[in-house]
Amino acid sequence: MAIRLDDLCINGYKIYQDDENFRFGTDAVLLAWFAGSKKFAKAADLCSGNGVISVILSTHACCREARGYEILDSQVKLAKMTAEFNKIEDKVSFYVRDIRQSDNDEIFPHGYFDLVTANPPYMTANSGFVSKKYGTARTELSCDFAEVCYAAKVLLKNGGRFCTVNKPDRLTDAICIMRENGMEPKRLAFVFPRRGKKPELFLLEGIKNGKTGLLCEPAIEIYGPDGKYTETFNGIYGRT
16 A cells, blocks of 8 residues: 545645555535535445545534445454544544445434435446456446435435435436336536536436436536636645
């Protein structure tokens, strides 16, 4: 492992990352912002990696508890180091868990959370090349999106929110699978690298047992014509 301590640029927090493993990116920051735009008290993050989303969610005054569930022990160790370094262990906790066992594991409290987030693997298991280094994070090897959605349904209280991020070619899958699991898609936002380009990501929120009606929110552009971050993205990342 090649561990380093990076500035999260949010709330003065720092985060431990491993140069030899998957590190968080823009998609995680966007998801935490999207999910945190509404009040919540208890949040769970599935496929939590090094814990960045739980840490960001914990900065909200409304947050009383944020848990991260991750199958890789090495990533959970980093997440726990981050929580300890930032002195937020009273609010943020992390668990080595297989989310496919959410039905049978007491560490997954049924109907407990009002917010569940997931930055899942984007590529299906049969999509081609699988990275030896980043395979678990990028490809549906240890879980697929249907299993992520089922775990979210188990964890969420009635009316709770499930927020996720993915590539545009998975949008149809995401909407259909969320509905199959009793979570009605309610908010959608596309993320563009810059104006005039195709979207690279989408952010989607579903409500457990919610009513029909999908709101498409304003698009998010990362870079402006000058090649610098847009005012919108700076605001999301807390750099303004």
